[in-house]
Amino acid sequence: MCKTHYNPIHCIIPPYMLTRLMESGNKKIADLAIKSNFRSFRFRNDRIFFQKASQYEKDILGLIAKQTGKEIMQMEVYDCRQKTDLIGATLLWDSKNNQKITSVAGKNVIKGGKASWDFYWQLFGRNSIDNKGLLIRQYVHFDKGMDNAYWDGRRMIYGDGDGLVFTSFTSDIDVIGHELTHGVTENEANLDYENQAGALNESFSDIFGIMIKQRYNNQDVKKSNWLIGEKVMIGPKYALRSMKAPGTAYINHPELGTDPQPATMDKYQNLPNTQSGDFGGVHINSGIPNFAFYVAAFNMGGYAWEKAGRIWYAVLTDVNLAQNAKFADVKNLTIAHAGRIFGINSPEVIAVRQGWLEAKV
Amino acid sequence: MKIKLIRTGGFIPITKAAETEVNLSDKELASLLVIIKPDPAAPRIKDGNYYELTVGSDSTPVDLEKVPDEYRDIFSKLKSDLKIIK
Numbered sequence: 001m002c003k004t005h006y007n008p009i010h011c012i013i014p015p016y017m018l019t020r021l022m023e024s025g026n027k028k029i030a031d032l033a034i035k036s037n038f039r040s041f042r043f044r045n046d047r048i049f050f051q052k053a054s055q056y057e058k059d060i061l062g063l064i065a066k067q068t069g070k071e072i073m074q075m076e077v078y079d080c081r082q083k084t085d086l087i088g089a090t091l092l093w094d095s096k097n098n099q100k101i102t103s104v105a106g107k108n109v110i111k112g113g114k115a116s117w118d119f120y121w122q123l124f125g126r127n128s129i130d131n132k133g134l135l136i137r138q139y140v141h142f143d144k145g146m147d148n149a150y151w152d153g154r155r156m157i158y159g160d161g162d163g164l165v166f167t168s169f170t171s172d173i174d175v176i177g178h179e180l181t182h183g184v185t186e187n188e189a190n191l192d193y194e195n196q197a198g199a200l201n202e203s204f205s206d207i208f209g210i211m212i213k214q215r216y217n218n219q220d221v222k223k224s225n226w227l228i229g230e231k232v233m234i235g236p237k238y239a240l241r242s243m244k245a246p247g248t249a250y251i252n253h254p255e256l257g258t259d260p261q262p263a264t265m266d267k268y269q270n271l272p273n274t275q276s277g278d279f280g281g282v283h284i285n286s287g288i289p290n291f292a293f294y295v296a297a298f299n300m301g302g303y304a305w306e307k308a309g310r311i312w313y314a315v316l317t318d319v320n321l322a323q324n325a326k327f328a329d330v331k332n333l334t335i336a337h338a339g340r341i342f343g344i345n346s347p348e349v350i351a352v353r354q355g356w357l358e359a360k361v
Numbered sequence: 362m363k364i365k366l367i368r369t370g371g372f373i374p375i376t377k378a379a380e381t382e383v384n385l386s387d388k389e390l391a392s393l394l395v396i397i398k399p400d401p402a403a404p405r406i407k408d409g410n411y412y413e414l415t416v417g418s419d420s421t422p423v424d425l426e427k428v429p430d431e432y433r434d435i436f437s438k439l440k441s442d443l444k445i446i447k
Contacts, residue, residue: 084426144441148371150408165445175372182407193405201407229372240373255445256375275411275422276367278374283408 071127073117075136077106082144082160089139105140105158105170112176113138113156115216119177119208120184123305124313129183136180140170149175151182161232165255171231175240177212178205178228189321194273196326198282203289204316210243211305221298243294246287261287265327265360288359289327296334296355300348307348311338331356362390365415366423366439372408379442383435390416393432399424 074096078089092106093099101107113136120126128134137155146159149169156179161167169175182205185191191201206228214224227249229240235253242249246261261284262268268288271281278284297308314337315321315330322329334352342348365380385393394414399422414423428436 147375148408148410150372150406150410152406152409153404169372178372179408186407193407205407255447256373257447260374275413276369276376278370279405281374283372283374 071121071133073114073121073128073136074133075110075113075117075138077101077109077113078137078139079103079106080139080142080157082141084143086139086142086155086157092140103140105160105168108168108170109138109140109156109158109176111216112170112173112212113180115173116177116180116212119212119215119305123309126184129180130187134183138176140168149179151179151186153186156180156183161234165234165253166232167234169229169232172213172229173216174206174209174213174228175232176209178209181205181208184208185316188317189325190323191321192324193279193282195280195282196285197322197324198279199285200289200325200327200330202282202286203293204312206241206243206286206290207293207312208309211309214303215305220303221301224304226294241287241290243290244298246291260284261290263287263291263359288361289330292331292355292359292361294355295358296352299351299354307342308351310341311348311352314341327359327361331361362416364390364435364439366436366443367413367415367420368410368440368443369413370409370411376446377443378446379439379444381435381439381442393429394421394423396429397423397425397427399427 072095075094076091077093078086079092080086080089083089092103093101093110101110117128117136120128128136139155139157142157142159144160145162147162147166147169149156149158151157156176158169161169182201185201185204191197191204193201210224210226210228214220217224226244227239227242230238233239233250238250238253240249241261242259246263247259249259249261250256251258260269265288269281269284271277271284273280293308293312296311297304300307311334315333318333318337321333334356335349338346338349338352362383362385363380364383364385365378368377369375397414412423412425413420415421425436425440
């Protein structure tokens with residue numbers, strides 16, 4: 001029961017129970033249940049509306065999430081203790097109190113979260129996920145053996161892995177940077193999570209995730225192996241994705257088979273826009289724009305974030321990047337921004353063109 | 362009857378499945394599927410996992426967060442038994 005009042009119907013109760021109470025013979029209980037159901041309906045719809053709203057709409061309507069407004073990183077890390085109840089998760093660490101913790105997963109996400117915040121702030125002057133100082137919330141040890149990490153629209157959630165194929169999804173900074181970048185994308189172009197736009201959404205997360213790792217490890221384009229999640233996947237020959245050679249992150253894996261990512265547009269996979277079709281292969285076809293970025297960044301040389309990263313960030317934050325953008329749209333925008341930043345006949349423009357050419361877009 | 366839970370999605374798209382025998386009437390199953398039906402307007406979780414329940418040849422998307430207490434053990438077991446489909 002809630003601490004602030006003592007009517008159980010005002011508390012969070014499961015929908016099936018609410019339905020029963022709404023049909024109760026006791027008028028008082030039924031009335032309360034109907035009101036509660038109405039509030040829940042409005043809450044759900046508000047959430048859906050705000051998730052789909054553009055940055056402009058969000059600005060007009062005011063703040064929708066806790067924002068600090070301060071130009072310092074604000075972060076909280078919670079321990080889910082292998083349960084799926086986020087509300088019941090325990091606060092492990094917060095940037096205000098900087099508690100000493102023993103959880104490895106907790107330490108990993110603090111490190112990855114800081115590296116991600118620093119990356120966006122120091123390179124692009126971006127103040128957190130929403131550029132308004134949003135409090136970064138990370139949840140570790142979610143569920144029993146969950147082999148995944150995700151961004152749920154407000155926070156990052158990590159599983160411990162199944163211990164057979166995957167270890168903790170907090171093990172790699174690029175995975176943490178990937179999830180945080182989903183939040184950045186959601187606050188910018190808010191790319192649709194399906195088909196080519198969805199693959200671009202995934203690709204932006206991989207691109208910024210790998211650069212966050214490269215910067216943390218002081219790796220230039222030659223030193224980096226361009227692998228995403230190499231520690232998350234158990235076994236020295238495996239990673240979750242390869243940006244340098246999509247389709248080779250894992251080959252003949254005893255459980256997973258072979259990495260299905262294509263590197264070039266002629267191998268684009270037309271999958272159904274369904275759950276089982278990965279919403280049109282968003283995690284599969286992202287190999288194509290990933291490869292274009294790799295080639296462009298490699299040809300520019302040096303640190304990826306200094307030139308290629310600037311161009312891709314300019315595109316990610318460009319109001320002309322449509323929610324349903326296709327690969328060709330991002331190609332055109334990256335060429336345009338490379339020309340604007342470095343000059344239309346610059347080696348950087350040539351490198352970007354070469355990237356998309358090799359990806360056959 | 363035999364029910365099969367299928368999990369898709371994730372950071373890398375993997376399909377996992379587990380099945381079990383349950384003692385549910387057709388009517389009970391039908392009302393359960395209504396209760397655990399996902400909200401079609403809910404935004405897609407980035408890198409999220411999605412679940413389907415297969416009974417015979419019919420597959421229905423399900424939201425495991427909505428599973429009522431009396432069926433929670435069945436779904437917890439199914440979840441812990443999930444194996445990668447190669």
